[in-house]
Amino acid sequence: MKIGIIGSGNMGRSLGILWAEQGHEVFFGSRDAEKGKATAEFAGRGTQGGTNDQAAAFADVILWTVRSIMPKELLSHPEVLDNKIIIDCNNQDIPEGFAYPPIVESLAEKLAKDIPQAQVVKAFNTMAQEVFELAPEPLKDYGVSVFVAGDDEQARKTVMGLAEEIGFLAVDSGVLRNARLVEGLGDFIRLIIGGQKQGVYATISVNVLPTASEQRLGGRQASSLK
Amino acid sequence: MKIGIIGSGNMGRSLGILWAEQGHEVFFGSRDAEKGKATAEFAGRGTQGGTNDQAAAFADVILWTVRSIMPKELLSHPEVLDNKIIIDCNNQDIPEGFAYPPIVESLAEKLAKDIPQAQVVKAFNTMAQEVFELAPEPLKDYGVSVFVAGDDEQARKTVMGLAEEIGFLAVDSGVLRNARLVEGLGDFIRLIIGGQKQGVYATISVNVLPTASEQRLGGRQASSLK
Numbered sequence: 001m002k003i004g005i006i007g008s009g010n011m012g013r014s015l016g017i018l019w020a021e022q023g024h025e026v027f028f029g030s031r032d033a034e035k036g037k038a039t040a041e042f043a044g045r046g047t048q049g050g051t052n053d054q055a056a057a058f059a060d061v062i063l064w065t066v067r068s069i070m071p072k073e074l075l076s077h078p079e080v081l082d083n084k085i086i087i088d089c090n091n092q093d094i095p096e097g098f099a100y101p102p103i104v105e106s107l108a109e110k111l112a113k114d115i116p117q118a119q120v121v122k123a124f125n126t127m128a129q130e131v132f133e134l135a136p137e138p139l140k141d142y143g144v145s146v147f148v149a150g151d152d153e154q155a156r157k158t159v160m161g162l163a164e165e166i167g168f169l170a171v172d173s174g175v176l177r178n179a180r181l182v183e184g185l186g187d188f189i190r191l192i193i194g195g196q197k198q199g200v201y202a203t204i205s206v207n208v209l210p211t212a213s214e215q216r217l218g219g220r221q222a223s224s225l226k
Numbered sequence: 227m228k229i230g231i232i233g234s235g236n237m238g239r240s241l242g243i244l245w246a247e248q249g250h251e252v253f254f255g256s257r258d259a260e261k262g263k264a265t266a267e268f269a270g271r272g273t274q275g276g277t278n279d280q281a282a283a284f285a286d287v288i289l290w291t292v293r294s295i296m297p298k299e300l301l302s303h304p305e306v307l308d309n310k311i312i313i314d315c316n317n318q319d320i321p322e323g324f325a326y327p328p329i330v331e332s333l334a335e336k337l338a339k340d341i342p343q344a345q346v347v348k349a350f351n352t353m354a355q356e357v358f359e360l361a362p363e364p365l366k367d368y369g370v371s372v373f374v375a376g377d378d379e380q381a382r383k384t385v386m387g388l389a390e391e392i393g394f395l396a397v398d399s400g401v402l403r404n405a406r407l408v409e410g411l412g413d414f415i416r417l418i419i420g421g422q423k424q425g426v427y428a429t430i431s432v433n434v435l436p437t438a439s440e441q442r443l444g445g446r447q448a449s450s451l452k
Binding site for chain 1: 324325326328329330356357360364365368370397398399400403404406407408410411413414415417418421422424425427428429430431432433434435436437
């Protein structure tokens with residue numbers, strides 16, 4: 001798969017490297033072509049780098065890491081995103097005292113409004129970047145969830161696959177409107193990480209327990225959601 | 227500990243029985259004294275039953291299961307709750323299409339406003355009642371979280387203890403304002419249970435993973451938050 005990273009900070013760099021290791025073609029974009037190239041050089045693994053425009057044109061799946069910057073502001077030809085999958089991994093700034101405002105519209109929905117012909121999918125916003133250092137091994141052993149919300153089922157499935165192959169367990173979280181709830185999970189885990197001082201390795205998992213009757217029949221392990 | 231259950235439906239009955247099994251004195255309250263007594267008779271294990279007024283007067287810790295009904299509406303003498311711990315386990319009704327409204331003030335904060343001399347603690351709102359059937363064994367093996375938010379640290383610790391002794395892992399979630407985020411988790415898990423059809427045994431866990439350097443030193447298991 002051809003994957004473009006828009007804004008090559010910590011999150012984009014980590015995920016780009018992981019996906020390149022899985023055999024995907026990854027292109028790191030930046031406002032400054034030299035910075036994009038430098039990121040690719042750092043990342044190695046056959047990755048390329050350049051401008052955000054180039055990354056957007058190159059890829060089928062685009063990771064959008066630049067919060068609250070809309071494609072129409074950032075790209076010369078935002079229509080190159082039409083019919084592509086856009087992964088939004090962003091969360092709001094943490095307010096004083098973790099007193100988050102209520103989410104009346106998600107960042108992902110705002111992004112989707114700006115590029116109505118693209119398939120925006122919310123994902124990868126409920127873990128700190130440090131967790132990617134454990135991917136795909138030993139992360140696989142821990143059952144950390146990636147919550148995936150988007151209106152197009154095929155796009156959700158594609159992103160769920162991209163999460164699973166680097167060691168996460170993907171949780172289909174339905175339509176894009178549910179990104180409001182998924183962004184709420186992002187707010188909550190950052191409260192636990194920072195406000196409650198549990199550190200950057202605090203993660204969220206959703207598991208389905210064996211039912212009481214399965215228990216009586218000898219039990220089985222709790223399984224993570226598919 | 228003396229525990230009062232206000233409103234003896236499924237949630238209250240299940241938790242009351244579990245706490246009675248742990249040796250606590252449990253009193254089931256209802257608007258109708260006969261119904262409270264019938265619940266206690268069903269529950270056995272030395273539990274008592276009667277009116278909500280009696281349950282509130284009897285207990286040190288009160289489980290408030292009647293959503294959006296305020297103590298001043300329900301109790302003849304709401305001041306009996308002064309200096310007591312009130313556990314709010316409620317969630318909003320599920321709207322059409324799981325299109326939850328943004329949470330601008332939590333149910334728990336509303337409850338606390340009505341009884342400012344009591345210690346309101348948010349907890350037990352992120353699992354279906356059926357999960358209690360697995361408590362305390364084999365629930366202990368699954369690391370299911372109970373998220374506990376309240377302004378009084380000692381009250382939070384008490385409720386965390388009540389969660390842990392029946393097989394959950396308690397996650398200190400800070401001040402009562404954070405009940406907004408915890409109620410958001412409740413909304414999310416009900417989306418997964420009902421909207422995404424994963425069933426009533428879908429649960430949320432927060433875990434702290436071993437750090438990258440701990441991994442290099444041979445690793446340790448992911449630990450649940452305390």
